[in-house]
Amino acid sequence: MLTAEEISALVLSLQVAGLALVLSLPFAVAMAYILARKNFPGKIILDGLIHLPLVLPPVATGFVLLILLGRKGPIGGFLYDLLGITLAFRWTGAAIAASIAASGRVTVSLRRSITPVTAPSRRTAAPG
DSSP: OOOHHHHHHHHHHHHHHHHHHHHHHHHHHHHHHHHHHOOOTTHHHHHHHHHHHHHSOHHHHHHHHHHHHSTTSHHHHHHHHHHOOOOTTSHHHHHHHHHHHHHHHHHHHHHHHHSOOOHHHHHHHSOO
């Protein structure tokens, strides 16, 4: 049987994972569609930004998020001054960090499935 502390840790993990999923999936689907189907100036830069959390060490990504979302950071300070919201060292901040870490992986996977099939590939795959 699980203790109360173990149940609390499990519930917290599910909360963080659930919110991370809700935050990352719409963003990842939109970015995958845009990167797979559209051509626009700055596409390479956007693609690089999507891959950034994948190539940076997790500590570096966490540090950047802490600087941005901390109470004295540009985003965290704005949210705290305007709405009284604190993200750093809260489960919601952990969910935001998890969604940023996951969104790159999800975007890359979805982009491969959304990318249009080219004409030579269609001829190769066609029966007969």
